[in-house]
Amino acid sequence: MGGALAAGVAVLALRPPLGAWPSLQELRADYRTGTGEQRQVALSQQMTVQMNTQTRINVLAPESIELLGGEAEILASGARQPVTVAAGAGRLLAQSARFNIRHTGDAVCVTCLAGAVDVVWQQRRQTLDAGQQLVYDDGGAQAVTAAPAGEASAWRTGALSFVGKPLSEVVDEINRYRPGRVLLRNAELGRRLVRMRFSIGQTDGALAMIRDLYGAQMTSLPGGIVLLS
Incomplete structure (x- = not known):
């Protein structure tokens, strides 16, 4: 029991759940x-x-x-x-x-x-x-x-830019800037190619944009958890 508990603690230290x-x-x-x-x-x-x-x-x-x-x-x-x-x-x-x-x-x-x-x-x-x-x-x-013009350095100006990228990549990037976690539960939605540009400080606005433009269902949970489906 003690060994299993120690192993579990070690895993949590190496890979915190949801980046907590x-x-x-x-x-x-x-x-x-x-x-x-x-x-x-x-x-x-x-x-x-x-x-x-x-x-x-x-x-x-x-x-x-x-x-x-x-x-x-x-x-x-x-x-x-x-x-x-x-x-x-x-x-x-x-x-x-x-x-x-x-x-x-x-x-x-x-x-x-x-x-x-x-x-x-x-x-x-x-x-x-x-x-x-x-x-x-x-x-x-x-x-x-x-290199796509301005894409790699967009973050230096406080923005994120995506042209012809899968929506799953956009969600992954939002998770790098936003506390909590956005979970994409619809694989087909994640494969959609999108064109988006938004401010780093407006990630919640970007989620609303995904909901409105691409028909995603958005569910907000405590702890900054958002489900997209």
Whole structure:
């Protein structure tokens, strides 16, 4: 009985239900942001990190970090040696660039906003120029694509933008900014491709938009829980 209880407590510490409290990994990070929080960290004169919501980083050196999870915009300001960002199965190197990096699950999405950034994974190297995007995970990398205009950096202006994205992705993103949890219970609804833009501070308004525009049934429960069906 005692062993089962201890195991249950360990699981809750590693994976809190519905994100009700920070996990042990989050608490052990050198820097982290909570739900809806954004934070700027100047690690050196050559490297500044703008952290988005629910983001965790460890500092490996003054110009080197590991993105454990979440999203950040990195500014590399003419460093003599490249600043480096480790994330998932790869790492990024840049000397003079501004780029957005998003690490959710096993996938890492890198978007070059200005300058150039090198992406290194599985002994391969790809240079991204401004306006280009690359997604990789443990299994490899997708082809370089043109980044949707303004989408990757929309959060820096206090907005979220989705063009031709499944509604399930919109709900996942809302959950990163909103206390509580939105649960999508209709798989067909989740597959619908949508076009939406809304303020980070108006996530409840975004849920009302989903209800009104896409015919979702919305049920609000205590603790910030919302059911969409």
